[in-house]
Amino acid sequence: MKLFNTALFLVSTLLFCKVTAQNNEMATVKGGVYLPLYGTADKTVKVDSFMMDVYPVTNADFLKFVKENPLWKKSNIKRLFADESYLTKWTTDENFSGLPNAPATNVSWFAAKKYCECQGKRLPKMDEWEYAAMANENVPDARKVESYNQYILNWYETPKTFNKTVGSTFKNYWGIYDLHGLVWEWTQDFNTVLISGESRKDVDKDSNLFCGSAAIGASDLMNYAAFMRYAFRGSMKARYSSQNLGFRCAKNLEN
Amino acid sequence: MKNFKYILIALSLFAISCNDTSKKDTEITAENSSENSTDNKISDMSIYNLPSQWTTQDGNEIELKQLQGKVLVMVMIYTSCQAACPRLVADMRNIEKQIPENKKDGIQYVFVSIDPKTDTPERLTAFAKENEMEDAKWLFLRGSEDDTREFAAVLAVNYKQISPMDFSHSNIISVFNKAGELAHQQEGLGVNNKETVQAIIDLTK
Numbered sequence: 001m002k003l004f005n006t007a008l009f010l011v012s013t014l015l016f017c018k019v020t021a022q023n024n025e026m027a028t029v030k031g032g033v034y035l036p037l038y039g040t041a042d043k044t045v046k047v048d049s050f051m052m053d054v055y056p057v058t059n060a061d062f063l064k065f066v067k068e069n070p071l072w073k074k075s076n077i078k079r080l081f082a083d084e085s086y087l088t089k090w091t092t093d094e095n096f097s098g099l100p101n102a103p104a105t106n107v108s109w110f111a112a113k114k115y116c117e118c119q120g121k122r123l124p125k126m127d128e129w130e131y132a133a134m135a136n137e138n139v140p141d142a143r144k145v146e147s148y149n150q151y152i153l154n155w156y157e158t159p160k161t162f163n164k165t166v167g168s169t170f171k172n173y174w175g176i177y178d179l180h181g182l183v184w185e186w187t188q189d190f191n192t193v194l195i196s197g198e199s200r201k202d203v204d205k206d207s208n209l210f211c212g213s214a215a216i217g218a219s220d221l222m223n224y225a226a227f228m229r230y231a232f233r234g235s236m237k238a239r240y241s242s243q244n245l246g247f248r249c250a251k252n253l254e255n
Numbered sequence: 256m257k258n259f260k261y262i263l264i265a266l267s268l269f270a271i272s273c274n275d276t277s278k279k280d281t282e283i284t285a286e287n288s289s290e291n292s293t294d295n296k297i298s299d300m301s302i303y304n305l306p307s308q309w310t311t312q313d314g315n316e317i318e319l320k321q322l323q324g325k326v327l328v329m330v331m332i333y334t335s336c337q338a339a340c341p342r343l344v345a346d347m348r349n350i351e352k353q354i355p356e357n358k359k360d361g362i363q364y365v366f367v368s369i370d371p372k373t374d375t376p377e378r379l380t381a382f383a384k385e386n387e388m389e390d391a392k393w394l395f396l397r398g399s400e401d402d403t404r405e406f407a408a409v410l411a412v413n414y415k416q417i418s419p420m421d422f423s424h425s426n427i428i429s430v431f432n433k434a435g436e437l438a439h440q441q442e443g444l445g446v447n448n449k450e451t452v453q454a455i456i457d458l459t460k
Contacts, residue, residue: 079299192415238408
């Protein structure tokens with residue numbers, strides 16, 4: 001009996017989440033220790049080795065997903081899981097605007113999470129994302145390299161980069177594209193960012209975040225670039241979506 | 256063909272959310288339900304759309320859906336917390352005290368742990384006892400780390416583990432109507448809870 005239930009569960013999970021290979025290229029990021037911009041006061045964080053999608057999820061990928069999982073179409077999605085801005089530029093349930101291989105944006109955290117689950121993957125943790133994104137073309141941690149920071153800041157000043165195609169920025173040390181330069185990306189635990197601002201004055205505030213922004217000194221271009229990301233995450237709710245915000249998936253390293 | 260697909264979807268939904276019910280139950284539900292009938296019962300903004308499974312302080316497995324029909328007053332805490340949580344617990348107790356006797360029945364006070372690794376049912380029971388919250392109106396829940404993260408996302412509660420013992424977290428008390436829709440949120444510690452109390456009373460009508 002139990003076996004039957006398990007079988008039923010497995011079969012139906014597969015049916016519920018049609019698993020099809022799409023844009024499946026992943027790169028391995030070798031784990032290590034890094035010091036995040038903020039969080040556990042001056043403590044380094046250990047990141048285990050993991051795999052990450054080489055490119056952000058594209059419009060074409062996401063179309064395929066909603067076709068196979070109709071509950072996540074623009075007109076079907078439950079408001080609990082996405083607000084009105086979900087896929088806002090899609091003209092119909094099955095017509096995105098923009099290029100097929102541009103990053104899918106205006107996707108809520110719930111939808112991004114579901115998408116990854118349906119690929120047998122998950123969203124990257126924030127530490128994994130930050131760790132992978134420290135790399136430039138040549139080194140795994142380029143956060144002190146001026147050109148690396150300048151690249152990010154230039155991107156912040158460039159409008160509408162979400163219209164570009166995936167793969168149009170640099171390939172980093174791990175073989176991953178577009179962590180900087182196209183769109184911001186959802187992470188699994190984006191809601192670990194505790195911002196003490198007008199909107200959420202109640203949290204045990206994390207002053208480290210603000211120390212970074214207050215001190216504009218020599219090494220702080222790097223802090224500024226990262227601060228913007230953390231601040232953005234802190235301002236998001238899981239049902240929100242934005243035209244500047246896409247996602248990619250990750251998974252644990254297979255042994 | 257399309258219908259068949261929907262039945263399978265519905266079936267799989269049930270299989271995911273109630274994998275400890277007997278096979279018979281699963282079949283019956285699958286026969287009687289289609290996607291539409293589920294939609295009619297649970298509104299778009301209801302937390303009863305979440306399929307997550309939770310363990311109570313008594314070790315029972317429940318789905319949020321089983322709380323349908325009650326007004327829910329919810330807060331996320333962890334039992335080893337020294338700073339904000341005792342005050343949140345006090346806030347909850349304070350709110351409960353102000354509810355008139357004839358309204359008390361329709362209200363469930365729910366504490367959701369953000370530290371599921373530590374907060375075992377035993378631990379939650381001990382916490383309930385320490386705080387003299389052993390009455391059935393106090394419910395303590397613990398879920399998987401993923402489901403907890405997702406539920407926090409629904410409540411817009413942010414939290415982060417800052418040491419093996421401690422978490423930073425938003426202090427938010429959320430009130431849900433009988434259909435599981437978020438109706439009111441109180442932010443901060445020891446704030447004036449008049450509005451929250453009024454919201455709860457209004458919702459029990």
